[in-house]
Amino acid sequence: MSKWVLKGLETGVKTTVYPEKTETASGVTQGRPERLELLKDKRSVVNICPTGAFKINKNIYEIDLTRCIHCLRCLRSPEFPPAGWTGDYEWAFSVSEKTMKGPFSHCLHIRVVDGGACRACLCEISQTGAPYYNIHRLGFFITPTPRAADVLMVAGPVTDHMRFPLKEAYEAMPEPRAVVAVGTCALSGGIFGRSFASSGGVSEILPVDIAIPGCPPPPLAIIHGLLILTGRRPSLSVIDKPESRRKDK
Ligand code: SF4
Ligand code: SF4
CATH class of the missing domain: 3.30.70 (Alpha-Beta Plaits)
Structure with a gap:
């Protein structure tokens, strides 16, 4: 413990400057x-x-x-x-009109669900809690229970076995709630596609509000998606925005 305190005093704050400034450190995005x-x-x-x-x-x-x-x-x-x-990293875009602005936007709890991801997207999500990205400073917190969650964050194409648990998690969440799809698999099925074993994306099961492309998206792109949801950063420009895949069910 004392080593970390000493290191902090010696080296200063190492957390990314995003979103206050553009992050230019090498390795934060693959482009x-x-x-x-x-x-x-x-x-x-x-x-x-x-x-x-x-x-x-x-x-x-x-x-x-x-x-x-x-x-x-x-x-x-x-x-x-x-x-x-x-070489940017602000890749996320809004699919619905839903936002979570207001007094509670700086205290958002996120339930992460693995919908059959290869694990890389989940690793990037877990990186958002590391000291360098530190989503807590922005008021975002991972929670283990959907009953305490405002946001359902899903990675993976949603395999057949995860369809029902995913719906159950969504239905257990209090209103207002939002769905954030992370990674190409969660947006279109990605390399898994659509089959008897795979849904071909989260929007086949739930109404997606924020889409974060990438295979996998870097942590800053995931943070960008959450900032869009809370009205603190704009969505990816309309020019680059792919067709909406939202389905209300
Ligand atoms: S999937 Fe297509 S667009 Fe994406 S990097 Fe490969 S070739 Fe390029
Ligand atoms: S989008 Fe890519 S990195 Fe993410 S779960 Fe699918 S294959 Fe893995």
């Missing part, structure tokens, strides 16, 4: 593909995307971030000029 004009030589990277995340609209290629699995083929393929790539 993401971005929409760009089609390359002049027409040898576009569109066809090498394994998940069909690119869509051509006139002479613009657009990215459906809910499908991107961050395989980096569009960036590193030796055969094609690279796609546009941005």
Whole structure:
């Protein structure tokens, strides 16, 4: 314990400067593909995307971030000029009109549910509580019980066995409640897709309010999603925003 106190006194505060300032430290994001004009030589990277995340609209290629699995083929393929790539981390966007602004927005409790994730998204979620990201300073807390939760955060495509427990957790939460889907699997099924064993995304089961793309999204993107929900940061711009996948059930 005393070692940590001494280290703190010696090195100062090491927590990220986000959201007060833009975080520029290396390694906080792997970046993401971005929409760009089609390359002049027409040898576009569109066809090498394994998940069909690119869509051509006139002479613009657009990215459906809910499908991107961050395989980096569009960036590193030796055969094609690279796609546009941005080094930001504010990837989250709102799917519904719901926000949790107001006096309690700085005290939000989050119940995390593993809907059949490969574990990487869950690791990134757990990183948000580490000293560097420290979501507690922003008023976000992980809770083990849905009865005390304002937000249901779900990673994974929602496997068949998790459909019922996920619904039960949602129904146990008091109103107002919000659903945050974390990772490409939770948004579209990702690499698991839709099958007898997989739902193809959280919106198949519950109404999603905030979508956080990425495979996996970095901790700052997850924090961005929570800040959108509490009205403290804007959503990803409409230009980059993929089609809404919300379903009210
Ligand atoms: S990183 Fe991979 S999945 Fe994402 S857009 Fe590029 S090729 Fe497609
Ligand atoms: S989105 Fe990617 S990292 Fe997250 S659970 Fe799915 S495969 Fe794993």
